[in-house]
Amino acid sequence: MNPEIKSHFPILNQEVNGHPLVYLDSAATSQKPTPVIAALKEYYEFDNSNVHRGVHTLGNRATEKYEGAREKVQQFINASSTQEIVFLRGTTTAINLVAQSYGRANVEEGDEIVITYMEHHSNIIPWQQLAKERGAVLKYIELEEDGTISLENVRAAITDRTKIVSMVYVSNVLGTMNPVKEVAKIAHEHGAVMMVDGAQAAPHLKIDVQDLDCDFFAFSGHKMVGPTGIGVLYGKKHLLEAMEPVEFGGEMIDFVGLYDSTWKELPWKFEGGTPIIAGAVGLAAAIDFLQEIGLDEIEKHEHHMAALAMDKMGAIEGLEIYGPKDPAKRAGIVTFNLKEVHPHDVATVLDMSGIAVRAGHHCAQPLMKWLDVTATARASFYLYNDESDIDRLVEGLRSAKEYFSDVF
Template sequence: MNVQEIRKLFPILDQEVNGHPLVYLDSAATSQKPLSVIQALGDYYNGYNSNVHRGVHTLGTRATDGYEGAREKVRKFINASSTQEVIFTRGTTTSINTVAASYGRANVGEGDEIVITHMEHHSNIIPWQQLAKETGATLKYVPLQEDGTLSLEDVRSTVTPQTKIVSIMMVSNVLGTMNPIKEITRIAHENGAVMVVDGAQAAPHMKVDVQSLDCDFFAFSGHKMAGPTGIGVLFGKKNLLEKMEPIEFGGEMIDFVGLQESTWKELPWKFEGGTPIIAGAIGLGAAIDFLEDIGLDEIEKHEHHLAAYALDRMSSINGLTIYGPEDPQQRAGLVTFNLDDVHPHDLATVLDAEGIAIRAGHHCAQPLMKWLNVSSTARASFYLYNTEEDIDRLVAGLVKTKEYFSDVF
């Protein structure tokens, strides 16, 4: 299926914004949804809306089958060994917070170390800051190379036998850097630490095999991979999850409740307190079906091509600074940049007037902004429905923006 055929499957792309055909270059923030996902949500609400697990009536059975069927799709999608290792959450943020609050509090103490990097999203910084404050542990950062990549030698010198947790994003949402997670996991394990992977920017764009990576935890969100908002996944190795305590208590996650004591259901349900995100899980399952029909290898190949094309076209604009690896094969499908003397928010506003949607701000990565010595940046991010023509429109918009602000000042 070519990109023009794929675009027809996304109804939202067929519109004008401010009198121009929409160019959507903000998929790293949230992706658009294909008709099959929208229909799957409608089918649930219109045809078998019901709570799951507890009911024995027909609608409840159909809803349970849809919900647990989505879990099996996720298991296959990331190659987990069992559905017991697949926990549905609200998203990557909730997944990482669950690891920090449950595994972290039980296994990290004073004098221990937690290792992350300067490129992390706030969702993979703040939970570890809080854990370090609560336990007296030390939060350490692997330094970045000049091009925004990681050196395995720096990882080895930062991770020590006192390190209990290493938590690093697989792909940077700002730099596009693709980190060597498999090798970092090996270093973490050699030092007795567990490996947590923020996979929010990886799972939508490339094949992920958690068994091959050998990571202990892997977190990602549905809304960045053509699925609904409000649904995410925490993968965890079964032997670790079984020892962890839930952090939300109530219905659905219990086995037996007495007046003074209660016991929990088996995995994965002990971590899914309350009515679960039923429609979201079903929608995520439909998104996985859609992405696998296209092919994750094809999606990754397409995005590398767009990244290379964008880097080549954008580098010709005088006064444009591009951040991250210069080699498009070392970066995912996004380009973060600044245009001299133009604030990113002003730039995004002018582009929006041309029907071009990009992201501007600190991208929930303020420590990285400080490392880059900027307060904010602009970011164009690509997905399976973007084209070279989209990038041409972006470049033309950047040139127009530069000319406009040159005239103003």
């Protein structure tokens, strides 16, 4: 990866607690490059207006940028139409929309919803609530010992009663890259639809929703060098057309009478209220930035970083790494624990050296239970990290181990 990439991220050019910042928390949120920051600034300084309804110049310019961003997202994930691209607040909102709209209309008592133990809470709770409401059965695909899933276990879990299969593409804890294309094929053989949580995949992998043949795909802008508050739901057109909105108000309506109303066509019927205009503008700039570098190059870089980190961290006695041992099976996420030291304490000591990692259950408590831990520490790498960041992390972990050995 080009070493000059880091220079595009102004936030990284600072000291934290007297040390140069090493940011290893991109799985939670990524940092923003100057082109994205500039796009947001330019929009607010020159184009800020509401979209669609106005006929004045600013309104037209804002509309062009907003709908232009939709076209950019369509091309980014290779959707067949802009009508399949819905702008929402993020992955969480997108999954909830599918559960509340498609799920309520199609899941009945005794039907099955199939997920995995490695899901983020955002891809568990909506299905729990739907199952309770509809009297459905929520089933979990068993994991292999290394935190991967086998297609054998997928076939064992999905039956002719299954209506929805929802699965993370890349685990935010284990880094596991799931075979969602193959799972979608199995789901379709049983008449089920496939929902993919792509929050950790879209920033790091080249996405082709037509090749994956998933029915729904969700991701968030803030994890892919874009702004917070903007996300995308992709859905196959015929499914979205049959779905009812779950949020009502301005912008999403066609005609409003005293006792009845009709909705706009796709995708606007799902975008009630003033849209996330600046967020869409920033997301478009983020896509431009990532594509200029190349998603293939980003994926290659992250595999290298994960392999190097696992190798160097694995040499620290008493440090356990979770997830696939083969770096080719995981994204740039390395989750770990230091023996007899709480991960929050590890993260605090690292922060004193200017190293930012995440500690806790990572919104994946069922997975923590499966791992038989209460919490873990997580280092997540992105395109702006380099080998020196890994060296700083390993040095910090050795210092943390030494410090707590002295304390205890």
